[in-house]
Amino acid sequence: MMVAKKKVGMIVSILLVGGALGYLALGNFGENVVYFFTPSEVKAFSTDYYKKKVRVGGMVVEGSMETYPDRLGLTFQLTDGEATIPVTFEGIPPDLFKEGQGAVVEGYWTGEHRFESNLIMAKHSEDYMPIELKRAGVELPRKDFMKSLVE
């Protein structure tokens, strides 16, 4: 009798603590998942997506980068070949961020059709191309190019 009671108490307390921790782990999950989109998809956003943190990957358009005269940050155009979106960025871009290179930006699509970003991740696009394609000199299909940015 005593043993059974003790066992129940033990199982209950493990479940309680485990449950609380599990809730902690799962309850915080949803809001911290950030989705990745292409500029085309961003342009087609419904109002539900405004003010929602997302990541967008694309190529920084040559000649589109401008810095502010009075404060840190810059504006540039990000393209996936089909659609182009204007991006404003506050802060210091990473070392590898350059015009004509791939970049992933994190931030919010505003109602005014401008992407406000506070994080840029840049990569050498050429390093992320499959070797066979690079050798053959074949232009990457858009989809594969987008994929190469995230992987």
Add this chain to the structure above:
Amino acid sequence: MIIEIGHFSVVIALVLAVFGIVSSSLALRTRDADWVRAGRMALTLIFILLSVGMAALIYSFLARDFSVHYVATNSNSQLPLFYTIAAVWGGHEGSLLLWVFILSTFSTIAVWLHWRTQPAIMPYLIGMECLVILGFLLLILFLSSPFDRLIPAPPDGKDLNPLLQDPAMVMHPPMLYMGYVGFSIPFSFAMAALLSGRLGEEWIKVTQRWTIFAWVCLTTGILLGGYWAYYELGWGGYWGWDPVENASFMPWLVGTAFLHSVMVQEKRKMFKVWNLFLIIVTFSLSLIGTFLVRSGVLTSVHTFATDPERGLYILIFVTTIIGIAFGALMLRANKLKSQIEMDSMVSRESVFLFNNLFFLVATATVFLGTLYPLMIETWQGAKVTVGPPYYNTVFMPIALGLLFLMGVGPYIPWRKASQASLKKNFLIPVVVGVVSTVVLFVLGIRSLFALTGAFVVGFSGAAIFIDVGKISSLYARRESINLLKGFFSAFTANQRRYSGLVTHVGVLVLVVGIIASTVYQTEKVVSMRVGDEFVMDDYRVKLERIHDVRGKNWSAQEGVFEVYEGDTLLTKLRPQKRVYDASQTPTTESAIYAKNMGHIFLTMPDVSADGVAVARGVINPLILWVWGGGGIMGLGVLLNIFRPRKRDE
């Protein structure tokens, strides 16, 4: 020619790995000791052959033989000698070879070391190790060989990734791999215990030092990685919940649970299935960690171009090992039922139980966050990431809970704690904890993390301090010596216990460093010209000049910043904006000044053509406690490994 010798040696090693598996199976079937000896010979030869393979690769790097594809892609004629050696494991082909080389080293040592005392285990140990070695050698030889030629040879190499040209990066991969691979020894002993049906405590006692050795290597590897990220990536933080950091953190979490949990089995013969489960999971996560990093399935600074074939192979290999291990565990589980029930919820057993629960939830959290993007991509085709805030939110309470248990565990009796003993052991620590919280509150600190942290650190720290004080004075009185001598006398007489507590103290120091440097970090980013200055906390930073400097394989613009406290010049910091010659890759090199156990951290991410520099200053209070705490943890482990052997060991 040299590289072909290496290649050929590794091919023979592969054949011998197959032989090792066959001979140990035959040894089990025929009970013929000659087959075991043959297996030992095979394993030893594998070690020698893989050493030749490693040596050949290192030689090719030093000889700058760019007709070797791997050398050409990972080094350059201008690369300094030190980094040329590190470049051997700078790419994934070479790092896999390093992995299997360390594995063969450890398994050969284990076989010779335990040969006389553990004869019954040997066939299993040799067979299991040869199986893992075989898996890696197949991968190396068929899917990612560092021995391939590149004909015609390019005039010069592509260069090692500039971010990896750093002293911490030289040691980071080997330490990490020694940790991963070190767990293979207790894993193999556990498998031997399962397969042979010798399910007592022996496998745990024999491998205790291996476990803790693996643990300290993994810990050091992780800390080195954090230290590198801290000053080399130039963002002033040391942990970003990057998938690859997570990959190394998961085996660490379960491994830590394991090395605590085995104590319950040693002392109370409980948790038998659980311990086998934990070591299987630890080693599996080590393999999965390698898989995640090396297959390129996750987005990270560490991963390389995706190769689906290689990813698929590693997945099959890892699944095989995990399948065998869990299959064996399931077959034997009924035999492992412990006869001993837990006596009370208020006992050391239950503290260990909750310790394990916390560590496993932590692991599950990291696992979920790291693999969820993969799952979503496979099933829904959408691309997602899980941000650092998720991990931070979940880990804060888990870490604080574990720290609290750390103060309770060593001072609560086995079986059942009476109320009197609880009061005697924990009254003062609770008071100290409350007082530390109140003091911080009065000083104006309002962060919940810092205040709760103060309670658990005060509580656990006081518990350890009282224990050490009591036992030292006991020994001092008993042997009529002074307190300090009493301390050493007590320490050496109970070295296993007190070395563990040294590690715990290290953890406390580390946690104080983490809390202070995350909650009270200040950051400032400014654009400035020569002569301009900016203020950060109590310091004034003035840009004195910008000039060009030249390194062996890079050139840089260097900013000279004067750091003043009041009117006194503290130091001149010289952050650089470098461009590496071969790859034309820019990097941002930080400059650091240590003061009051904290850091003034400065980078200069950009200098425009008309002389405007962007400077970024970060003040990280108590950051030295993070690295210092890591050092104390390591010291504790060394004291544990090199403790005098007791009669029952």
